[in-house]
Amino acid sequence: MSIPQHVAIIMDGNGRWAAQRGLPRIKGHKEGVRIAEEILEAASKAGVQHLSLYAFSTENWKRPALEVMGLMAILRMYLRIFLPRLMANNIRFHHLGALEGLPDGVQRDIQALEAKTAGNTGLTFHLAVNYGSRLEIVLAARRCVRDGLSPDEITEESLAARLWTAGTPDVDFLIRTSGELRISNFLLWQVAYAEIHVTDCLWPDFHAERFREALDIYASRERRFGGL
Numbered sequence: 001m002s003i004p005q006h007v008a009i010i011m012d013g014n015g016r017w018a019a020q021r022g023l024p025r026i027k028g029h030k031e032g033v034r035i036a037e038e039i040l041e042a043a044s045k046a047g048v049q050h051l052s053l054y055a056f057s058t059e060n061w062k063r064p065a066l067e068v069m070g071l072m073a074i075l076r077m078y079l080r081i082f083l084p085r086l087m088a089n090n091i092r093f094h095h096l097g098a099l100e101g102l103p104d105g106v107q108r109d110i111q112a113l114e115a116k117t118a119g120n121t122g123l124t125f126h127l128a129v130n131y132g133s134r135l136e137i138v139l140a141a142r143r144c145v146r147d148g149l150s151p152d153e154i155t156e157e158s159l160a161a162r163l164w165t166a167g168t169p170d171v172d173f174l175i176r177t178s179g180e181l182r183i184s185n186f187l188l189w190q191v192a193y194a195e196i197h198v199t200d201c202l203w204p205d206f207h208a209e210r211f212r213e214a215l216d217i218y219a220s221r222e223r224r225f226g227g228l
């Protein structure tokens with residue numbers, strides 16, 4: 001079976017999952033974190049090499065302050081309890097997004113987790129927090145200028161090497177839960193030829209079994225990359 005090297009997931013539907021149960025949205029986010037752990041382990045076992053999870057976008061700051069604070073608190077808790085799991089599974093942690101703008105504690109926890117797992121050689125877990133794809137591309141363009149590249153030296157390769165995903169293969173498989181048919185500013189450059197799978201399943205219901213079903217769907221796709 002063909003296994004995607006790089007799987008990216010737009011983890012959507014936590015709020016709706018909570019609303020369906022008459023719970024506050026934050027409960028949906030807590031459940032969502034548990035599912036993220038489950039999927040991380042399933043991806044690692046399946047032989048996926050890169051898993052990118054969209055946790056908080058540059059646009060999510062528009063949400064009510066209480067929800068944003070709750071999300072940041074859950075994130076910190078998660079970054080801390082995660083270390084033993086990552087070490088046990090030989091998983092390397094990598095942040096995608098702008099560190100600046102995040103609360104100091106979150107920045108510190110992200111950097112600590114990256115440093116502590118830097119030597120791991122299994123799956124790389126990219127967590128997108130304060131991530132926006134347009135911002136990523138703008139910052140990469142600025143770096144090209146700062147690095148003194150001439151117009152001819154600005155190529156797909158030299159630009160990609162300045163994205164937060166530098167050194168990571170393009171996304172092979174993009175999954176979005178909860179049925180929305182949009183990309184919401186996630187990895188716009190990197191999904192150029194990704195296979196897309198949208199499921200109505202809400203993120204807190206997206207258990208490992210659902211993930212494995214999605215991998216079967218990927219394996220049945222014929223990829224052409226513009227050729228015949």
Ligand code: IPE
Nearest residue numbers: 011012013014015016017055
């Ligand atoms: C996804 O769930 C998690 C984040 C964007 C942080 P949502 O919070 O977007 O849940 P819905 O889309 O409102 O159901």
Ligand code: IPE
Nearest residue numbers: 010011012054055056057184
């Ligand atoms: C995308 O979900 C962002 C994350 C999953 C972190 P949103 O819920 O923010 O996206 P829209 O607003 O439905 O496009």
Ligand code: MG
Nearest residue numbers: 012013014015
């Ligand atoms: Mg949403």
